[in-house]
Amino acid sequence: EDADIKIFLTAPLDARVRRIAARDGVAVERAREETLLREGIERERFKSYYGIDITDLSIYDVVLNTELFDPDGTARILKRVVEEYCSGG
Numbered sequence: 001e002d003a004d005i006k007i008f009l010t011a012p013l014d015a016r017v018r019r020i021a022a023r024d025g026v027a028v029e030r031a032r033e034e035t036l037l038r039e040g041i042e043r044e045r046f047k048s049y050y051g052i053d054i055t056d057l058s059i060y061d062v063v064l065n066t067e068l069f070d071p072d073g074t075a076r077i078l079k080r081v082v083e084e085y086c087s088g089g
Contacts (some may be wrong), residue, residue, distance in 0.1 A: 005085050007078065008060040015067040 011019075012036070021031035046052045057063050062081055066074050 005062065006060045007062045007064065007081065008057060009064050009066050009074070010064060011067040050060065 007045045013032070017028055017032045017035055020026075020035055024031065026034075028037065040065055046054045052059065064077060069077065
């Protein structure tokens with residue numbers, strides 16, 4: 001509510017799971033189980049502490065699917081979004 005611009009970074013579950021499995025050196029199925037558990041806990045925490053439904057994307061100004069870009073590409077896009085926002089564009 002108080003943020004100047006609200007940005008949500010997302011990717012399909014399969015993409016998130018593959019990234020996590022590669023990063024952590026674990027099996028894809030284990031990464032999937034842990035991801036689903038963690039996301040459920042995060043949903044509950046945000047709802048309980050902040051009254052925010054993080055599955056409601058309408059509360060964000062920008063939603064970016066990071067599966068489409070590498071980390072540098074994602075950073076460039078976000079930088080441009082913030083620059084445009086700050087310039088009133």
